[in-house]
Amino acid sequence: MRTRSFIQERIMPFEKDKRRGPHGPEESLRNDLIALARDEGLLNPQVSRHFGGMGLSHLGKAVVLEASGYSMLGPVAMNCAAPDEGNMHLVEQVATDAQKEHWLRPMTEGRTRSCFCMTEPAPGAGSDPSALRTTAQKRGDHFVINGRKWLITGVEGAAYAIIMAKTIVDGEDVGATMFLVDLPAKGFTISRILDTMDSSFSGGHAVVEIEDLEVPETDVLGTVGKGFQYAQVRLVPARLTHCMRWLGAAHRAHDIATEYAARREAFGVPLAQHEGVGFMLADNEIDLHMTRLGIRHCAWLLDQGERGSAESSMIKVQASEAVFRIADRAVQILGGMGVTQETEVERIFRDVRAFRIYDGPSEVHRWTIARRLVRRLS
Numbered sequence: 343m344r345t346r347s348f349i350q351e352r353i354m355p356f357e358k359d360k361r362r363g364p365h366g367p368e369e370s371l372r373n374d375l376i377a378l379a380r381d382e383g384l385l386n387p388q389v390s391r392h393f394g395g396m397g398l399s400h401l402g403k404a405v406v407l408e409a410s411g412y413s414m415l416g417p418v419a420m421n422c423a424a425p426d427e428g429n430m431h432l433v434e435q436v437a438t439d440a441q442k443e444h445w446l447r448p449m450t451e452g453r454t455r456s457c458f459c460m461t462e463p464a465p466g467a468g469s470d471p472s473a474l475r476t477t478a479q480k481r482g483d484h485f486v487i488n489g490r491k492w493l494i495t496g497v498e499g500a501a502y503a504i505i506m507a508k509t510i511v512d513g514e515d516v517g518a519t520m521f522l523v524d525l526p527a528k529g530f531t532i533s534r535i536l537d538t539m540d541s542s543f544s545g546g547h548a549v550v551e552i553e554d555l556e557v558p559e560t561d562v563l564g565t566v567g568k569g570f571q572y573a574q575v576r577l578v579p580a581r582l583t584h585c586m587r588w589l590g591a592a593h594r595a596h597d598i599a600t601e602y603a604a605r606r607e608a609f610g611v612p613l614a615q616h617e618g619v620g621f622m623l624a625d626n627e628i629d630l631h632m633t634r635l636g637i638r639h640c641a642w643l644l645d646q647g648e649r650g651s652a653e654s655s656m657i658k659v660q661a662s663e664a665v666f667r668i669a670d671r672a673v674q675i676l677g678g679m680g681v682t683q684e685t686e687v688e689r690i691f692r693d694v695r696a697f698r699i700y701d702g703p704s705e706v707h708r709w710t711i712a713r714r715l716v717r718r719l720s
Contacts, residue, residue: 345409362415460573477510655711
């Protein structure tokens, strides 16, 4: 397939590039990778052709984004990495034409990045978005935002932010609203970059302080008070595309482990001929297959116009846990090699662990799924 060949031949050689740091690829590396994907016509599989994308269906994205994830630099190169992929989808679905030209088009051209500012430190919004504490006070023809956000992916170097805030109009809480904010901006400060297990997201993860940030009402994304509704527009497909990309990374870890087990000998025979190792490889094949089926079923539902909320929750839990199992087994099969940076497996293992937390921890999704089951009986 064209995407897989591109990733293997053009992108994987950059995996040892020194510009690939602990807080994600540096901007110069990102620019080099995007230029390669642009030349191949592989930018933006998630965006419509009108904005320079590939215009793929959700099912089409399932195939291409899995292939992109075979290298963790692949989604960066193809401009379909988080959080930009989800933000592009949201802005294309909700924004005005003028907002799309200002914020979306430069991003689909690979010239800018973005961030999504919703998560807050305790006691603010995390798994429970209703605990949102950041506020936006309406004052004349603009809003004044105050609050604190953390674990904001990609904010360092981002050209704009989508900020979620509890909105106060005439002293009344009218619900959450999303705001588009050009960066840098007065009142929007990155207080520190967090050191985290993962290292594949451009711009890393940061803590943001928002103090008396003024945003004109023309820069409201969508309608005032409908922020949580728009969050679902973004989060349902975005959690599914996470599954697609990480499935590709898990496949890579499995391939590395399989090749190693086939040639490395122990006790007179290749590792793969030992039942303990062979069973781990078999379990990886099962997890890959079942995860791929779940992703593509959910993608097909979205293509039929279904909301897919329950299905995306289920596959998010299944995929996040399955790909971690695959990476964990790959480390075990590689033995001492698996805990070194001689292969991509060690990095994949560290990065994929966080997927069980972001876009909703497994426990929250299981709780939601159980509540749906109970409601069917009432």
